[in-house]
Amino acid sequence: MTDRAELPPIPPSRQVVTAIPGPRSLALAERRAAVVAAGVSSAVPVFLERGHGAIVVDVDGNRFIDLGSGIGVTTIGHTDDAVVAAASEQLRRLTHGMFTISAYESYVRVAELLAEHTPGDHAKKSVLLNSGAEAVENAVKIARKHTGRSAIAVLEHAYHGRTNLTMAMTYKAMPYKAGFGPFAPGIHHVPGSYPFRDGLSGADAAARTISHLEKAIGASDLAAVVAEPIQGEGGFIVPAEGYLAAIQDWCTANGVVFVADEIQSGMARTGRLFASEHLGLVPDVVLTAKGIAGGLPLAAVTGRAEIMDAAHPGGLGGTFAGNPVAAAAAVAVFAEIERRDLLAEGRRIEATLRPALLDLRSRHPVIGDVRGLGAMLAIELVHPGTLDPDPAALASVVRFALEHGVLVLTAGTYGNVLRFLPSLATTDEQLLDAVGVLDEAFAAL
Missing domain, CATH: 3.90.1150.10 (Aspartate Aminotransferase, domain 1)
Structure with missing residues (x-):
């Protein structure tokens, strides 16, 4: 070798x-x-x-x-020297521990960094996972447990994954959904903001979305609105100014969890650590994956502590979730973002x-x-x-x-x-x- x-x-x-x-x-x-x-x-x-x-x-x-970076995964560069060094050193020490059985520091350190760097200064907690789709699924689980409600709203043109639940949340049928149903129930697609095609202001697009949320779903049944600050697979759609802030305000007023899917747009991709910062958002829950670990499989759900703690002990986790090698790489990614500005x-x-x-x-x-x-x-x-x-x-x-x-x-x-x-x-x-x-x-x- x-x-x-x-x-x-x-x-x-x-x-x-x-x-x-x-x-x-x-x-x-x-x-x-x-x-x-x-x-x-x-x-x-x-x-x-x-x-x-x-x-x-x-x-x-x-x-x-x-110009693709593995769809936004190698955000800080292919085979970044610091990431390779951190992962190599961790491979020599401990390759697997299964955090839900025996814990290790790198998982905790990633959660600390996410609490520090995701938008807002409120108390936050995280669960580490393997993939973006798994982060989306866990965010839905947590929001449902926290609110006691079942319905989930997502925007037209959204992409959230290819598992059964996240296929239901993804808008585009071919190639992601065609022939794979039936899908998980309780998912509602609502109109979003696509300035190039709909020509609506942020306020008008938000009014349209909120009308749909209230009339077709009902706030009392809605656990969460899950939205990409910049839609990825949907076509890198940047919503009109003020659109998502208005949706978040409506969610807060109605006890609905606002989830920002930053799986593609997060981790320094947009010139800020999270795209939500460009849009004036302080989401209740933030999802990260892709660029977080420099090419190694890792994802996270980070949210308000009272929301994240709604899940009972043993309700979150997985065999490889938050693997120590991937977590060590993520710590290096955060350090490189700061060191190299x-x-x-x-x-x-x-x-x-x-x-x-x-x-x-x-x-x-x-x-x-x-x-x-x-x-x-x-x-x-x-x-x-x-x-x-x-x-x-x-x-x-x-x-x-x-x-x-x-x-x-x-x-x-x-x-x-x-x-x-x-x-x-x-x-x-x-x-x-x-x-x-x-x-x-x-x-x-």
């Missing part, structure tokens, strides 16, 4: 040396087809071998500028990338909207002069970018959104080089 220190450094630039996919990726695809379930699809046809910072390398030696890096990325994307829009009328915050930006593609989605153009652009060494992701209920989730280690040079490739891709349309 090759020691990490012996691996050659990865040059910080893209380079394509084979056809995409290359011969080794094609060979692995054949092996995959024989043994991996067809439902586990991949967005790009290459197999990755290494990565560092903003660059990933496939098994054929092609280097890509990664990664919040400022998120703002730097927006200051570089947003103007470049706006420039693309000025020259390519297929781009209907540019939106997002920090290192969580997107462009929505439409048939020029309309709001009609253009998913075919998106597919062409993504393919062109991949063939030229840039890895980008798609999103959106209508399959027409190009989303950018670069790591906070991505340089301005890498960002502008990638945008240059996209410019060529749009020109080729």
Whole structure:
């Protein structure tokens, strides 16, 4: 086995040396087809071998500028040195303890850091888990136990996971829900705020949502409203100003738990530690996952102490939940965010990338909207002069970018959104080089 220190450094630039996919990726695809379930699809046809910072390398030696970060997981960069060191040291000491049987410090330290850094100065407690969907499920459990109510409201265009309960909470049927029902009951989809398409002010969109909550569900039956401050898979939708604050105020007035799903938008992604801070929110419960542990599986539900303590002893937890190696990595992530001032890096990325994307829009009328915050930006593609989605153009652009060494992701209920989730280690040079490739891709349309 090759020691990490012996691996050659990865040059910080893209380079394509084979056809995409290359011969080794094609060979692995054949092996995959024989043994991996067809439902586990991949967005790009290459197999990755290494990565560092903003660059990933496939098994054929092609280097890509990664503008997806594993859908926002490697937020502080691939194989971050501090994360690797912390996880490696923990692997030498204790790989598993099952916190609900025998506790260990790193779990407690992550909970302390979450209590310190999530919005609000009230007393908070956390439960650590394995994945974003598991965090959502536990938030629902806790809210129901705390309120004694059963109904859960989620917004149109939301994505919350692929378990049975979270499929019910996810808006888009294909590919996440189609044919997998029946789903968990008690979930209600309500209109949200999509400024590019509905044209509503925050106040008007909130009035529409609240009317639905009151008339179609009833506040007395509603345990929680679960909302992404910036909707992820739905298309990086930033709500109109004041929208979510009005929803939170309504929740507080009616004894409804307001849950902010920050699984994709949290952990320094938007230039603040949590996107809720941009929107003036102090959620009752905050959900984190993805970027919290630098690539290791970890998630958390953090909330007001009186809400979190509603669950009886033994009601929360899991075999691998809050694994000590993942928890040690999360402690390192928090430390690196502070040491490297990664919040400022998120703002730097927006200051570089947003103007470049706006420039693309000025020259390519297929781009209907540019939106997002920090290192969580997107462009929505439409048939020029309309709001009609253009998913075919998106597919062409993504393919062109991949063939030229840039890895980008798609999103959106209508399959027409190009989303950018670069790591906070991505340089301005890498960002502008990638945008240059996209410019060529749009020109080729």
